[in-house]
Amino acid sequence: MSKLEINDLSFTYTGKRMILKNIQLQIQKGEWVAILGHNGSGKSTLAKCIVGLLEPQSGSVVVDDMVLSHKTAYEIRKKIGIVFQNPDNQFVGVTVRDDIAFGMENLGIPKDQMISSIDFYAEKVGVKEMLDKEPSTLSGGQKQRVAIAGILAMHTDVMVFDEATSMLDPYARNELMQYIQELHQEGMTILMITHDIEEALYADRIVVLKGGEVHLDASKEEALRQTERMTEAGLELPVSLRILNGVTNLDPSWKEYLWASTFDK
């Protein structure tokens, strides 16, 4: 299992405007961290720096004491998997089967193991009957599931989901969240990038980005008590807490119930 450290990381696309500013984060093995932030707050840029698709101007990403660089990128890819927001950017193969195999092929996984993994993960995400189809004929949500199967099959220690459930219908999203919970229980480290506060409720810890800076970094319970910090970052609280905060003469037992039900994941 892997530990992830982001040390004083800053990034700019243009050389002028800083998109990430001195990001400092330590993610322990087996933690589930939600990274929340408004559109444009730098979440995807951070994800790309973490997996080595973008190179920061300063600071570093360290995975298990290995500093991310051109030399270590291949080794680090074996440890960190990422699923992006837009599944169209994740397709290369002629069939769905090829696409699920792609990441495993890059890791040099033996053929027989690959075949059984493709079946297993296609089944897990509900695309088994689509394995011989052309990826371009799939819906957005189906493509997203294929991308997820391909990454899960790589057996990385850390998974980064960048708005990965945005294309899924509520049923598929719920199924996926259940499965991610299983993986987390088995020890996988999860970084879930989202602007959906309800999705962040599955996490142990919430990190809020605002204007490329860490605006809040706290346990889920603590973060949700910091109503003002959340609002400042343009985030809404979960429905249950909005009711809790909005109704002044609420019965104490209801208050207790609403607070507890928020965390009932």
Ligand SMILES: Nc1ncnc2c1ncn2[C@@H]1O[C@H](COP(=O)(O)OP(=O)(O)OP(=O)(O)O)[C@@H](O)[C@H]1O
């Ligand atoms: N390739 C690029 N070149 C220049 N600027 C970019 C590029 N990609 C993103 N940006 C800018 O960087 C900032 C952060 O973008 P990023 O995609 O990291 O935000 P985000 O938090 O993931 O937003 P969203 O919630 O919309 O996905 C934005 O202001 C965006 O315009």
Ligand SMILES: [Mg+2]
């Ligand atoms: Mg994004």
